Amino acid sequence: MDSAQSRTRLIAFSSGKGGVGKTFLSLNVAVALAQRGHSVMLFDGDMGLANVHVLLGIHTEKDISDVLAGRCALAQTILKGPAGVRIVPGASGKRDVAELSMLELTRVLQGLGSLVPAADYIVIDTGAGIGTHVTTLAQLSDAIVVVVRDEPASLADAYGLIKVMYQEFGSQRFQIVVNGVSNPVRGNQIFERLQNVAMKFLGLPLELAGVIPQDSNAIAAIGRRDALLTAFPDSVGAMAVRRVAAKLEGLRVDAGSSPFLIDRLDAVSLGAVT
Template sequence: MRSPDSIPSTPHHPAPRVIAVASGKGGVGKTSVSINLAAALVNAGQRTLLLDTDLGLANVDVMLGLSPRFTLADVFAGRCELRDTVLEGPNGLMIVPAASGKRHMTELTPQQHVGLVHAFSELDLPIDTMVVDNAAGLADGVLTFCQAAQEVVVVVCDEPASVTDAYALIKVLSRERGVARVQVLANQVQHPVEGKQLFDKLERVTSRFLDVTLNYLGAIPRDEWLRRAVQRQESVVDAFPSSPSALAFRDIGRRSRQWQSPAAPRGHVEFFIERLIGTPANSPTRSAAA
């Protein structure tokens, strides 16, 4: 594993596309989706950063068998800069890990969440796409990180609570944070038809009560190869590239690459805002995240 200092950096890169992965309910495979989407993008030639923002129960590094020297907890404590947390994972995937078991990280203020978003203006790495793995639920950090992304992917599975909680998340994102478009990904489905039925169920209620557009991103099948990949601490895209779930993730990655990169700021909190404006950031990372 190379150190962050060996990762090449060139000044003033254009702003990457930022994709936030979220779910109303825990246990729907959101982190697995984040990891495999990021892996699929890397394998397609996209320079990709995977950011773990599950600030209290982070597990991206564990699921990929990595041992970070620094995490976001060290950034907030002033022990390192954001750039120092960057790990290089499989096939050059860049990863910013959060901390697990750090209760104070779950108690950050809204201003600190915004500060973390702004700190990415100084992370001057050549990135095409950043995938943000959020905590489950409606916490302020989840809402801020979703608002700061260009695309929000909400993961659902075939459980009544998953659909209900996904609707609750979409409602809050729409009404409180101005998110106007959400991508819906059905996970752990037995048959592709099941995924479309889940989307239709969610879309019917949102179209009645919310001013938000839902797009069906696709479905990931439940298969044994995905479980084996988790046990091996690898993405299924890398471990078993011909498996049904790996093929589905590659298709999701292909669709996401067709989304437009940001051309200009949208007027609210946003990742890589200084790159969108076209001027370098002025404030130090450490103070931005403090």
């Protein structure tokens, strides 16, 4: 393995629109990567409205806000999730964390990258919207996975996110997951539609990471406070998520991209840090 491939890879799940399946996918792709033998961390980057650990019914007293306030070390916040995924809980309903600066956010991720044992992958649930947190987390990542559903608002917001990340931050590699579709053909049509718009207005090709069917087991897994992949491994949803994980696992990182996250923030955005 060359050094670019052996360093921790960051995969951000984003969407623009809320409620389309970012948390579902980031948790289950993290589990799938762990089941494929990787050391995986799942960072709940939905700042201020964190919910990964709540979804799994894990109680925690320490989160990122305690780390930033100097009350505990980053390692002390880590929770054990399904398949050994190390979960880094965000802080729920805390204003100081909701207002984290880009530099603080970068330091948190840098800290995660230095924890022992080193993670092969840090999967990030960025939360909804195209605010600074989301764009910073996406900018720091090696792959930006954009989750869309078969709804005009979801497609419009996904395009909005891609446009901002491309035009303002130079991101060019977007992996699209079409979630919650009734059949694979429809999923491919949705992807084609988004791809056509991105090509027409930005000249930017997109990649399809996969199509996930609507699967009632996803909700049933939440009832069990578990991931779909561990609660219902043979479900159609779980199989589709595993295919997405296999695709993302194979992505090469940019040979030229720095392992030091701070180097990946461009000068313009760093200038905005106060």
